[in-house]
Amino acid sequence: MKRILFVLPLLVFTGVIFAQSGGIASGDGGDCLIQSLTAEDAPNDAGGNIDLTWVVAADVALPDSMILERSDADGVWHPISTIAPVNGGKTDVNLDNGQEYSYRIVPFYSGTARSASAEATAVPQKQWIHKGRIGMLILLTLISLVIFYYIEQGKRGKDLYIRRIAGLTAVEDAVGRATEMGRPVLYIPGIMDMDDIQTIASMVILGRVAMKTAEYGSPLLVPTCRSVVMSVAQEIVKESYLKVGRPDAYQRESINYITDDQFGYAAGVDGIMVRQKPAAIFMLGTFYAESLILAETGRSVGAIQIAGTAMPSQIPFFIAACDYTLIGEELFAASAYLSKEPKLLGSLRGQDIAKLFFMIVIVLGVLTATVGEAWEPATKVADFLKTITRVE
């Protein structure tokens, strides 16, 4: 419940902090070449930017060029850009927040400056809420509340049904098979760095797999594509071996760095597969074009393969070449599923409820948009759903 108390203020925060304005000012007229020049604080930014737009009159002789000018604190004008004599816009950047800036456009005919347009002024300010993301913030807050609610339910010991995920049930069998065959287990954590959520999920699963290999006494190989991933994997595997009381079985050299190069890494891992012939291969994380190269090579050496990724374009390759595939969300559910810890299972339940909510929103959106063709009020519901789910 304490966590819910943290999330609630976020919801309130979105409602309270809403309005800021950097001011919009426009200058009209001048000598009629520039019909209007508008300056306004750039929306949804950390400040320091002013959006400028101008409209050129259609029925006057066009100049050769135009200079956009900005005045400094002393009122002296400085050119900031040469612009074409057509309608257009520009964002003036790296300005000081809270200071008023004035702009004007000076047309040039045969190299001679004519009278400038009317001035437009604006004050750059930082915004405290991204207006294009309010809907997302509200949805995220609701989802978080649902997840925390079920985590609490799990902690209180409520029996939560979690559907069986074949790929995760097979983890123990795969490690057991490797032990019986006297061959290593190969764990491939994808090719992205630690700032990728799939790599983070993969590292958490690695901890669980490492506990199994430590219990069964199977060698574990973890070739990595990034140095940071290697360092993290070494620590996670070491901790797992310590936890099951087998620190002696931990081999730091088994978790090694190969290369940052995508296909160099694929070649290196293929080499490991062909030479060491692992009995079980885990491919969990972010994969791109190398996914099928790895999966097909693993298949050719007769390994049982469990793959998982949230990359929609790589999932078909894994399904075609691997024994088990964790599709999208299942990758993120793996750690909780394997641990069987009630509070983690509670988060899975919350995740499923959140997904159900989105399914209802999608079905409702499709229905209202369709019915809205014949009945106007339904369109308003569809528009509302579109607004709250849109992210800029």
Added chain:
Amino acid sequence: MRLFIPLAITFVAGVIMILQFFVPATQSMGETLQEWYMIVASFAIFLGAVNLLHVHSRRIRFKGRNWKYSPVTIIGFSAMIITGIFFGIEPGKPFDFMFTQMMVPMGATMFSLLAFFVASAAFRAFRASNWRATLLLISAFVVMLGRVPIGAMIWDRIPLISEWIMQVPNLAGQRAVMIGAAMGMVATSLRMIFGIERSYLGGAD
């Protein structure tokens, strides 16, 4: 303290990254954190290089299994570093020559293997063993036919059907995976930020 400090760092960093997405005024904090990550990652490159040399030199020293490949790795690694440091990496220099004439073709060779792997995987996946596999086979056949000129020559609607399969059922499936994955990302992030998931720290205690 062993658990508290990493959990506190995770919480603070996680909350800042969420805030900077919704609160533009805090974007600079998020950018600073990302810069810190880049600095840490830069130092970790040395760890990777040291690990590479350590693993392979150890394998050579103890005549480990397949140790004969290790000198090739060390020589290649050293050659790239030495030429890069002493001769520069500009076009025409030895480093550039090795990169464009050796590294790039080798990478392209690995990539080209994908065509053969796709063929073998497709052969297995498209076997009409049951009605679902048959449906997959027919869909794949229509999509492939619609993307080559002969498809339109057979029937001018085939490219349209191919496009419909890609843009409607295929895209719907992909979006379903993406929405599910997004829910998973949110749940995983919350578990990590609030310290509910601690297995990456070596346990839940």
